[in-house]
Amino acid sequence: MQYQSQSVAKLYFVAAIGLFVGQILFGLILGLQYVIGDFLFPAIPFNVARMVHTNLLIVWLLFGFMGAAYYLVPEEAERELFSPGLAKLLFWVFLIAGALTVLGYLLVPYSSLADLTGNDLLPTMGREFLEQPTITKLGIVVVALGFLFNIGMTILSGRKTVVNLVLLIGLVGLAVLFLFSFYNPDNLVNDKYYWWWVVHLWVEGVWELILGSILAFVLIKTTGVDREVIEKWLYVIIAMTLITGIVGTGHHYYWIGTPEYWQWWGSVFSAMEPIPFFMMTVFAFNMVNRRRRNHPNQAAVLWALGTAVMAFLGAGVWGFLHTLAPVNYYTHGSQITAAHGHMAFYGAYVMVVLTIISYAMPMMRGRQAANSNRSQVLEMWSFWLMTVSIVFITLFLTGAGILQVYLQRFSENPMPFMMVQEKISLFYWLREIAGLVFLVGLVLYVASFFVGSKDPEVAVEQAASPTA
Amino acid sequence: MRQLNPLERQGEALRYPPGDLAVWIFILAELSVFAIFFAAYAFTRMQHVALFDQYQATLDRTSALYNTLALITASYFVVRAVAAIRENRAAQSRNWLWAGVGMGLLFLVIKGAEYAHHFAEGVRLSTNTFYMFYLSLTFFHFMHVILGIIVLAVLAVRTGQGHYDAASHTDIESGASYWHMVDLVWLILFPLVYVMH
Numbered sequence: 001m002q003y004q005s006q007s008v009a010k011l012y013f014v015a016a017i018g019l020f021v022g023q024i025l026f027g028l029i030l031g032l033q034y035v036i037g038d039f040l041f042p043a044i045p046f047n048v049a050r051m052v053h054t055n056l057l058i059v060w061l062l063f064g065f066m067g068a069a070y071y072l073v074p075e076e077a078e079r080e081l082f083s084p085g086l087a088k089l090l091f092w093v094f095l096i097a098g099a100l101t102v103l104g105y106l107l108v109p110y111s112s113l114a115d116l117t118g119n120d121l122l123p124t125m126g127r128e129f130l131e132q133p134t135i136t137k138l139g140i141v142v143v144a145l146g147f148l149f150n151i152g153m154t155i156l157s158g159r160k161t162v163v164n165l166v167l168l169i170g171l172v173g174l175a176v177l178f179l180f181s182f183y184n185p186d187n188l189v190n191d192k193y194y195w196w197w198v199v200h201l202w203v204e205g206v207w208e209l210i211l212g213s214i215l216a217f218v219l220i221k222t223t224g225v226d227r228e229v230i231e232k233w234l235y236v237i238i239a240m241t242l243i244t245g246i247v248g249t250g251h252h253y254y255w256i257g258t259p260e261y262w263q264w265w266g267s268v269f270s271a272m273e274p275i276p277f278f279m280m281t282v283f284a285f286n287m288v289n290r291r292r293r294n295h296p297n298q299a300a301v302l303w304a305l306g307t308a309v310m311a312f313l314g315a316g317v318w319g320f321l322h323t324l325a326p327v328n329y330y331t332h333g334s335q336i337t338a339a340h341g342h343m344a345f346y347g348a349y350v351m352v353v354l355t356i357i358s359y360a361m362p363m364m365r366g367r368q369a370a371n372s373n374r375s376q377v378l379e380m381w382s383f384w385l386m387t388v389s390i391v392f393i394t395l396f397l398t399g400a401g402i403l404q405v406y407l408q409r410f411s412e413n414p415m416p417f418m419m420v421q422e423k424i425s426l427f428y429w430l431r432e433i434a435g436l437v438f439l440v441g442l443v444l445y446v447a448s449f450f451v452g453s454k455d456p457e458v459a460v461e462q463a464a465s466p467t468a
Numbered sequence: 469m470r471q472l473n474p475l476e477r478q479g480e481a482l483r484y485p486p487g488d489l490a491v492w493i494f495i496l497a498e499l500s501v502f503a504i505f506f507a508a509y510a511f512t513r514m515q516h517v518a519l520f521d522q523y524q525a526t527l528d529r530t531s532a533l534y535n536t537l538a539l540i541t542a543s544y545f546v547v548r549a550v551a552a553i554r555e556n557r558a559a560q561s562r563n564w565l566w567a568g569v570g571m572g573l574l575f576l577v578i579k580g581a582e583y584a585h586h587f588a589e590g591v592r593l594s595t596n597t598f599y600m601f602y603l604s605l606t607f608f609h610f611m612h613v614i615l616g617i618i619v620l621a622v623l624a625v626r627t628g629q630g631h632y633d634a635a636s637h638t639d640i641e642s643g644a645s646y647w648h649m650v651d652l653v654w655l656i657l658f659p660l661v662y663v664m665h
Binding site: 239265269271275 | 490497501601604
């Protein structure tokens, strides 16, 4: 760690991991509710568990992104963070607002929460993923503005690098697009139309810039490959991301009442969305093969490569699976979507946050560059357990989805929704088992922070000769 | 022995592909998007031949022909720019690049006039399937011409500032390759959308 102020990232990373655990626990509750419908009812109904599961995911990823920015921006800009105090203050504001919101979901009925928080003054609640009370949304905007100010001032008065620039564009885009969560037109078509400007343009637009820049930063640090080479890749990857991803929003506009040309635009452009992810995979492996040194933190390198592969599979391949309009006509809103959602979020965003945590955390906890061997081995175990179980979750949900689409929408005599749910319950059970394995992986991951902390660090090997 | 042109003279020392590998991957990706769009056009046309023929007749082929010439000329200028920098003639290279930018701008003006004409007649994306494809394909290409012009202009400025010479000009080769891609796409788009029926 080169600058003292980078250490504010630690708070954010710890909170991110804590909320990650919460997200997984609610995921397990939710997964069980698919097969045991009244599990924990009425304390935690299905809709509440789902809301908490998805909202916690988004919030902890935001914590992760902010932590990543606080860590890498000063190092790239070659100066201390503009205001570490502001970063700490905003951390607590965000954490408390997030905690209160989740408690609100859990403790009072959703409609009471709406009344309590004055939703009628500026109604924004009640929409998937944007369920947060208006007041929480305002809080998010305040935190985002303060955060961008802090990061922006650091970048503006420091060394300007492509990594910082791309990250900043991504973060500004994230904040600006979030403003559409306040736009809640009465017309349901318009409502959905702009809702996707937050949801889609986040995950298939600006978040990919954040992902790309974090990955590029870690690869620069761990491989020692020339910055110029990595920056060039970053440029073409984000260009392709934006070309395909922005118009690719159209794959959500097939059946919501928007003009027909979206079926063409959405199909053609989103069919190309795997390309930037594929480029990212080629890029990551290329850089690691051309490495000029073997970085002692092999766990971080593993996470980085894992991100590139799993993002391509989850976001790219599983997205392509149901993105063409004629296919999506049958598959939209089925378990195919859930399969894609799980692997894409894990592969792209969960893994990139865990990558930067894996890279940065040892140094913020006083290590030279990496954790002890025991700690890294445990972390790698957690990598494989979580990654393999997400693959199985995805496969089981895909199986469930194919069967669901066939029985409910494709066969000669389509069956009603709930009957189909019973028919596919075996897949839900298997998914739940895979989810439990994921939890084991997560527990090992958390444990890896506490294991072998007295052991010596893995030696810094300054081997100048690349193996490839 | 006949005089070798600059491209041939350095032929042996040239790396293939010229320019940056990452840019080539980008170009291939872009070509794939267009290829899918062209295929979609062709297959849809097969199902609506009469409709496509009827509305294709409303397109301005003369303008499109001028535009084809503009892009080919721009590509020629860009070739000259690469040849010049390989001989260390930076000032000439810069001028050729600006000439390429000029031809690109000419394309935008002509195409803009075409759009103005169609929009004035009330043509929209939802008017019919042919116009949907016509507007989508040409506008997507139009955006690429703009990007290509920006690339050439940046290269021209940087060449003028002395950033490149015979030994180091990968950026110019990369930009030139990108521009040729923009040209190539139009050379498919023009006959496919304007002429063939």
